[in-house]
């Protein structure tokens with residue numbers, strides 16, 4: 070059900086992501102979507118199209134997930150066509166952060182902006198870039214993975230470049246995500262989730278406080294880089310860590326832009342919290358499926 074505003078959620082079904090391979094994940098998505106349709110009392114023949122928001126890198130045109138460091142066994146999976154077979158519904162696939170960027174651009178905090186960046190700081194760090202009114206997709210449709218922008222390296226030329234620098238799930242080192250992603254923060258501290266690290270830092274644990282400061286510095290560098298390189302009018306920052314720890318995410322990014330970015334682009338940009346909350350991926354999936362099914366959405370394809 071989509072009007073001109075934020076889509077209305079009429080039913081939902083949530084499940085944990087299986088850890089035992091791609092088939093289990095695909096099956097879980099099919100049963101979850103089927104259950105949501107049952108709750109909403111709609112048949113697959115009533116559904117014009119479905120949107121699937123997935124971690125990337127992926128190709129939104131072919132509907133193939135290329136690889137996802139955080140999902141076990143997900144490599145070169147034709148997710149859109151497999152879901153279409155399972156559900157009997159046309160499925161449009163896109164990266165979760167691109168769908169979130171589309172939602173924030175159409176009905177959220179970047180509404181009306183032609184040059185904006187969506188950044189999520191959650192279990193991972195990611196984003197989507199819209200420049201000159203078009204989503205930046207790149208040569209193989211994987212552009213915008215700003216969480217894997219490297220911001221750290223070992224400056225001593227006598228040591229290896231990654232010596233003492235956090236490894237990232239993507240295989241590289243020193244990525245923004247390797248410092249500021251919630252799962253990485255939790256793993257580095259030995260906690261179950263990032264919230265524990267922030268609580269420990271708050272209560273005076275110096276190791277936790279050090280990790281939090283490192284995360285802030287990585288996000289600050291990302292913010293300066295985005296402003297200098299892309300000259301956006303809006304940077305929308307969402308994701309659970311940004312939502313619950315704005316003083317450790319939003320504030321250091323804002324300060325760094327004022328202190329260190331070029332003055333002209335710094336004056337032109339607003340860095341704002343996301344407007345659509347935890348359902349942004351679902352809203353984006355619905356909006357993108359609606360636009361693509363109607364033959365629109367050229368600006369983000």
Ligand SMILES: [Zn+2]
Nearest residue numbers: 217237239244
């Ligand atoms: Zn990385």
